[in-house]
Amino acid sequence: MALLLRSLARQGLSRSCPQSCVLYRHVVPMGTSAKEEMNNFWAKNSRLNRPLSPHITIYRWSVPMMMSVTHRGTGIGLSAGISLFAVGALALPGDFAHYLGLIQSLSLGPAIIASAKFTLAFPLTYHTFNGIRHLFWDMGQGFKMPQVYRSGYIVIVLSLLSSMALAAL
Amino acid sequence: MASLVRLTSLCHRGVKPLFFRSALLLRPVVAQKGNEDRIPISAQIHVTPSRYSSGSSAASLHWTGERVLSIVLLGLLPAAYLYPGPVVDYSLAATLTLHGHWGLGQVVTDYVHGDMKIKAANAGLMALSAVTFAGLCYFNYHDVGICKAVAMLWSM
Numbered sequence: 001m002a003l004l005l006r007s008l009a010r011q012g013l014s015r016s017c018p019q020s021c022v023l024y025r026h027v028v029p030m031g032t033s034a035k036e037e038m039n040n041f042w043a044k045n046s047r048l049n050r051p052l053s054p055h056i057t058i059y060r061w062s063v064p065m066m067m068s069v070t071h072r073g074t075g076i077g078l079s080a081g082i083s084l085f086a087v088g089a090l091a092l093p094g095d096f097a098h099y100l101g102l103i104q105s106l107s108l109g110p111a112i113i114a115s116a117k118f119t120l121a122f123p124l125t126y127h128t129f130n131g132i133r134h135l136f137w138d139m140g141q142g143f144k145m146p147q148v149y150r151s152g153y154i155v156i157v158l159s160l161l162s163s164m165a166l167a168a169l
Numbered sequence: 170m171a172s173l174v175r176l177t178s179l180c181h182r183g184v185k186p187l188f189f190r191s192a193l194l195l196r197p198v199v200a201q202k203g204n205e206d207r208i209p210i211s212a213q214i215h216v217t218p219s220r221y222s223s224g225s226s227a228a229s230l231h232w233t234g235e236r237v238l239s240i241v242l243l244g245l246l247p248a249a250y251l252y253p254g255p256v257v258d259y260s261l262a263a264t265l266t267l268h269g270h271w272g273l274g275q276v277v278t279d280y281v282h283g284d285m286k287i288k289a290a291n292a293g294l295m296a297l298s299a300v301t302f303a304g305l306c307y308f309n310y311h312d313v314g315i316c317k318a319v320a321m322l323w324s325m
Contacts, residue, residue: 042282076276079269083297086304089312096312100321113325128246131239138236169323 067152071130074123118167125166126159235271242268253316261315262305270298 032040059065092099108116133151136142142151242264249257277290309315 039282039284046283072276075269075272079273082265082269082305083301086301086308088304089308090300090304096308096318096321100325104325117323128243132243135236135239166323 063152064148067130067155071127071134074127074130077123078127114167117169118163121166122159122163125162126155129155129158129162231271238264238268238271249316249319253314253320255309255314258309258314258316259306262302262309266298266302266305269301270294273297 089096133142133155136151142148245257245261245264249261273294274291277287277294281287281290305315308318312318313321
């Protein structure tokens with residue numbers, strides 16, 4: 001159904017405004033904007049104290065879903081880290097070398113240092129590689145389900161490998 | 170039985186958008202008995218006319234700007250490794266802050282509802298981003314700078 005309409009719509013592209021086209025004789029312009037509609041939806045539901053439908057507790061989890069959540073989670077985490085660093089630079093007394101020295105004086109074992117580096121690197125690598133995947137989607141590429149899964153697994157593998165490589169440096 | 174009808178761009182004002190044709194508002198089209206003989210479902214379509222009052226392309230430009238910035242940031246990562254220094258330091262400070270600001274803005278849009286709450290959340294976000302950028306620039310000026318700091322941290 002949608003395919004038929006899409007092909008018909010494409011035919012109408014090269015012509016003049018479709019308002020005069022027979023297909024759209026019964027077209028009705030929207031009375032409200034998308035923003036208004038969204039606000040009305042939420043206002044009405046909060047006013048009537050309606051419970052939220054179960055979603056993450058009941059919907060079957062999938063790899064693409066989890067990767068999308070992780071992309072957002074790593075993004076928020078990375079932003080928080082940068083902001084904390086920036087606030088620290090403004091508020092804390094010593095300079096960077098001073099605080100590095102403090103960590104150095106803890107004399108942490110190489111295993112702990114490597115795992116700490118991995119923990120810092122992984123959110124960055126994951127967010128970067130998945131970000132590239134997003135950019136391909138933005139160009140309209142790779143939406144078929146097998147492609148979504150394949151690119152997803154590639155992102156996970158690349159993120160893990162590059163984080164391990166960085167942690168070893 | 171309802172079916173969702175989606176149309177790709179109809180009258181696109183003679184301007185070719187960068188990536189996609191703009192999608193029009195979805196409207197559920199309900200199939201009723203005897204509907205087919207009167208008005209074909211294909212014609213019962215509610216659309217946003219291209220010359221609607223909110224004809225601003227601000228949202229579309231914002232979207233494109235977000236993607237361009239992501240690509241710039243992607244390029245800065247090897248640049249930070251190959252050419253560390255104040256130019257990359259300040260570029261990173263600006264790009265990272267803006268990318269994070271726009272990203273968190275999308276999170277606010279997704280999860281915060283209600284006019285006053287949206288306003289408050291965006292104000293808080295603006296304050297956070299301002300402080301973040303100020304702090305990063307301060308660090309770049311008064312301390313070793315982002316590139317050197319990462320190198321120092323990683324040499325531990």
